[in-house]
Amino acid sequence: MRPILKIMEKRTVILAIESSCDDTSSAVIVDGVLRSNVIASQKVHEEYGGVVPELASRAHQQNILPVVDTALKRAGVTKNDISAIAFTRGPGLLGSLLVGTSFAKGLALALNVPLIDVNHLQGHVLAHFVEDGTGLEHPTFPFLCLLVSGGNSQIVLVRAYNDMQIIGQTIDDAAGEAFDKCAKVLGLPYPGGPWIDKLAKLGDPAKYPFAKPNIPGYDYSFSGLKTSFLYTLRDMLKAQGVETIDDLAQNVPNLREDMCASLQATVVDILMRKLKKAAADLHINQVAVAGGVSANSALRQAFIDYGRKYRWKVFIPPFSFTTDNAAMVCQAGYFKYLDNDFCAIDEVPFAKTTI
Numbered sequence: 001m002r003p004i005l006k007i008m009e010k011r012t013v014i015l016a017i018e019s020s021c022d023d024t025s026s027a028v029i030v031d032g033v034l035r036s037n038v039i040a041s042q043k044v045h046e047e048y049g050g051v052v053p054e055l056a057s058r059a060h061q062q063n064i065l066p067v068v069d070t071a072l073k074r075a076g077v078t079k080n081d082i083s084a085i086a087f088t089r090g091p092g093l094l095g096s097l098l099v100g101t102s103f104a105k106g107l108a109l110a111l112n113v114p115l116i117d118v119n120h121l122q123g124h125v126l127a128h129f130v131e132d133g134t135g136l137e138h139p140t141f142p143f144l145c146l147l148v149s150g151g152n153s154q155i156v157l158v159r160a161y162n163d164m165q166i167i168g169q170t171i172d173d174a175a176g177e178a179f180d181k182c183a184k185v186l187g188l189p190y191p192g193g194p195w196i197d198k199l200a201k202l203g204d205p206a207k208y209p210f211a212k213p214n215i216p217g218y219d220y221s222f223s224g225l226k227t228s229f230l231y232t233l234r235d236m237l238k239a240q241g242v243e244t245i246d247d248l249a250q251n252v253p254n255l256r257e258d259m260c261a262s263l264q265a266t267v268v269d270i271l272m273r274k275l276k277k278a279a280a281d282l283h284i285n286q287v288a289v290a291g292g293v294s295a296n297s298a299l300r301q302a303f304i305d306y307g308r309k310y311r312w313k314v315f316i317p318p319f320s321f322t323t324d325n326a327a328m329v330c331q332a333g334y335f336k337y338l339d340n341d342f343c344a345i346d347e348v349p350f351a352k353t354t355i
Contacts, residue, residue, distance in 0.1 A: 024064050090350035128290065158288075169219060207261065208263075275287065
């Protein structure tokens with residue numbers, strides 16, 4: 001009797017590279033399932049209170065090779081198993097994007113595999129579709145996604161993985177930027193968002209009634225809130241006859257905690273009111289949140305509360321998929337791979353764009 005030969009189909013292995021800002025990340029998806037997601041963060045920016053583009057680019061150059069190598073090893077594959085390489089083409093810091101783009105192109109040429117360019121913002125939205133073995137339920141189309149980060153505050157109507165429309169966005173500053181800049185005024189370390197969240201848990205969210213914008217439609221504005229925050233501190237400094245925040249904190253009990261709690265409550269309220277309006281107007285009850293600010297505990301709780309009150313089906317990403325990471329880029333790349341949607345080797349990165 002002749003032996004039966006079992007012919008195994010070649011696996012679909014997508015390698016992804018994310019380098020849009022100050023995190024170097026690489027991930028691997030095998031047959032639709034995430035196998036690894038490696039992130040190298042850059043501590044060098046902390047002493048400057050913000051990301052320094054030139055330093056970010058140099059750190060990416062140092063990190064990208066070991067990060068990609070680790071991602072492949074953790075996934076249990078080799079470079080010869082790769083079916084395609086996905087990379088973040090933009091938006092982001094141009095120097096940082098050039099490092100990831102150039103590495104992806106060089107590796108794709110060496111391995112003779114196709115390239116897949118991914119929009120960073122679309123990647124954040126599609127993080128909700130990553131199959132990571134935890135059994136999380138994914139949204140069905142269409143749904144609304146509140147995309148909030150240090151550089152973006154948008155309400156996105158998602159009709160398909162490749163059909164997204166921004167129906168509302170900030171006309172000035174982003175929510176995450178407001179958190180970071182107000183935290184800096186309070187003398188908190190960078191990045192300020194997590195510190196705001198931490199101290200807000202100890203403060204009174206109704207202590208300081210900061211200004212809220214009156215913007216038509218679904219658009220946002222946070223510049224007025226930042227000004228209101230700054231003027232509140234200025235007036236308190238004058239009233240107390242002191243010059244520094246540290247001196248003021250000695251005279252005003254729980255100052256930083258109450259300021260953080262009030263700021264956070266105001267930002268969350270601004271975000272959720274517009275999202276509620278969009279969901280009601282468009283008759284959509286599936287609502288998701290994405291981006292770095294989606295890690296904020298008050299915003300996550302607001303989604304749960306609004307979901308119960310307005311009967312939304314809410315989708316909140318795991319913390320590992322909130323900040324910049326290659327898993328979301330890999331997922332977007334996997335969808336495009338299935339559609340044979342590849343890019344040319346001469347495509348260049350872009351610093352700014354819309355979804």
